[in-house]
Amino acid sequence: MSTSAITPVPFGRRLKRFMADRPLVPLIILLVILVVILQILRPGIVNERWIANTIKFAIPLAILAGCQTMTMLTGGIDLSVGTVATVSAFIMATQIVNQDPVIAFLLAMMPAVLIGLINGIGVGVFRVHPLIMTLGTSLIGTGCLQVYQRTVIASGAKIPDFLAWLGTGVTWGFPNALLLFIPLAALIVFTLARTGFGRLLYAVGDNERATRLSGVQYWQVITALYLTSSLLAGITGLLYIGLIKAPSLSLAEPLVLPSVAAAVIGGTSIFGGRGGYTGTIIGALILTVLTTLLTILQMPEGARRILFGLIVLFVTAAYLRIVEER
């Protein structure tokens, strides 16, 4: 339409424009590159089993990263997802011993609802910064879990067969966890793109004052958001215990910071208003593959962590540079 479209644009700029319009493309390219490097370092490692295994481990991370994506869209963050997942998993594993599975499930989800509500009210009504709010509830949740652990120590724990099947099972080469993840991911993507709630998440993160003037009640959005985030985290906990099969007091904690990293690598801005879930899923895959890659390099743990951190920083910076115009 404008004259600049007529003048020929150099290839580099065109490529950049293309990347900026489709931010998923550079992420997918990076993922493929990582897989190729892995194959070169350890020929034959990339096979059907490896892929299924990678996806299995990426899914819990991807769901937790979904919590981060949604909260980050509003300019927030949810650091309590690790604790919520752990608590749900732990309660499920201990209650299933004596209780009906449905009752055990409901009991396992109760702390998730409670922590989500407290987070939402704290952030939405009392305006506590999400970082502090969710860190606080996370610590409280961990403390409560320790108390709870003493009371049930005698009854023992077991992993329900269904969760083990869902967490580790593979059917025709596809991990069973996809049965849970695909509908969940589709729901998140649809919510963000095509529902009023999704719109509000972006709008609140972009300009809260403008949403207020448009009649949006901030506390409602935020409470619903943190409740959703916590519920997702609780479900992740159940899936994760089926995968790890060893309930512990810090089961899902190691996933918290990678979940933030996955969302950021996936192109969601921690300042709010920008991002999406598809990028986050690929971000989670990238982090999982990266972990495998660093594991087979047989480096000492310290060096591995240093490298992991450096790569995350580099990838994020490079990605933003490619995707952001100007």
Place this chain on the structure above:
Amino acid sequence: MTTNPLPQSPLLDASGVAKNYGAVAALRNASLSVLPGEVHALMGANGAGKSTLVKILTGAISANAGRILIRGEARDIRSPAAARRAGLLPVYQEPSLIPDLDVLSNLRLTGTPVEPFRAWVRELGIADLDLRDTARDIPLAVLRVLDLARALAAEPDVLLLDEMTAALPANLAEKVLEVVRRQGDAGRAVIFISHRFVEISALCDRATVLRDGETVGVVDIVPGVEEKIVELMLGTRIVKTHVAARSAAEKAVSAPARPRLAVRNLRVGTKLSDVSFDLRDGEVAGVVALEGQGQDELFAALAGSIRPSGGTIEVDGQPAKLSHPIDAIRAGIAYVPGDRSEALAMQRSVRENIALPFSAALRNWGPIPMRRERAKVLGAIERLQIDTRAQGEVQRLSGGNQQKVTIARWIAADARTILCFDPTRGIDVGTKQEIYKLLRELAGHGKSVLFYTSELEEVQRVCDRVIVIFGGRLVDIFPVEEADEPALMRAAYGLPRGAKADIGILADPTASDAPSSDALGTKP
């Protein structure tokens, strides 16, 4: 020209300047040449590229092409600091003091000498400034004057003023214009961006006119040059805009018995007290006030943004409790704030911004009926003729188009009452005309509009009645027929109607129609 380099060689000479934002060319081929001792107007309709050119000249952004000479030397201005060193200093439309610091700390940040700053502040008509005041607590109009004083204290060779008098009350605006004029007399140069012909003809020596990112003309300011400038600015689109007498369709519909809004004894803290008036269906009521007389509080209270400390608001005869904007919106009252950045989610699309109120209520959080939303949004976009070339992100639209989006939102939501707070601030003539027309049409369709404007000439074009607020009190209500500019100005200063008093050039009824070069300062 080049044979006689002094004193007529330009202080600043930019040519061939171009800047693209993605596919949108903000500037194609702009040039600007400023001589020492002149006040040079930079003019152009909205989106013509004035602000972009200024940002390039002051190092805020970098150009894609072009050459900038300062005192004949090619300079590559890469940052605001570099522009400063080269003697170029801007005063932008948005206040630049850091809100959480006091004035003194703000001065230290830029290394501005305090005593000259104080002197300029006094010169500019602000007698009681405490340098320990936090910038956040200072009213917008004063902040802008402080920005100017800070720039003046640094004694730049070239001062760039972007819409300096926008949102300034008349008394401060006059002082500012005087000071700017004297800068020119002192041999410095001022680049003056404004939409107000009165000021331009009173102040400026020459004008550079931009259109669609290109310099289309440089004219000397002589009496009667306005037509020429308007022609240049608008190209072939509009030859002449003139306000005709209101057609029957635009006239207010006959007033119904019950007022749409009845405000009784409204009080907001110390800012507003005992304000009572009615707003009827089918009318545009103008609010006239100098800066900070309580009009902000009045609008905010009616919009449900702040809670009044006393009095009642009745909507359609029913007492209404407006404790959140949602209450006002449910009652059909929409608020268009003066500051666009308050109303828009800048990174979101035009469509999402217009559709924002649709999703606000809890019951509308589900799947969006995309087709219906699209129809409503497109209807509003068409009605306001929003330029949607850069609709992916609202921040890429020009100011005028952004303003249209803030209004389109409530057209799409079909609000019955619209509270417009200075909607034409700092936007181009063409868009202003469109907004006037729209407001009249809304009234014609039986809607009601409360319209605050900082430009008095707009009152006659748009309003049916005038509500005057002074010192937080409602001092007068009168029909538009009596609202010529001198009458409005007197009323705005709280002087009784009918009394004759000369109060500066802006009260001169001839000033806005036929500005003459001696309009400033010659009246007692």
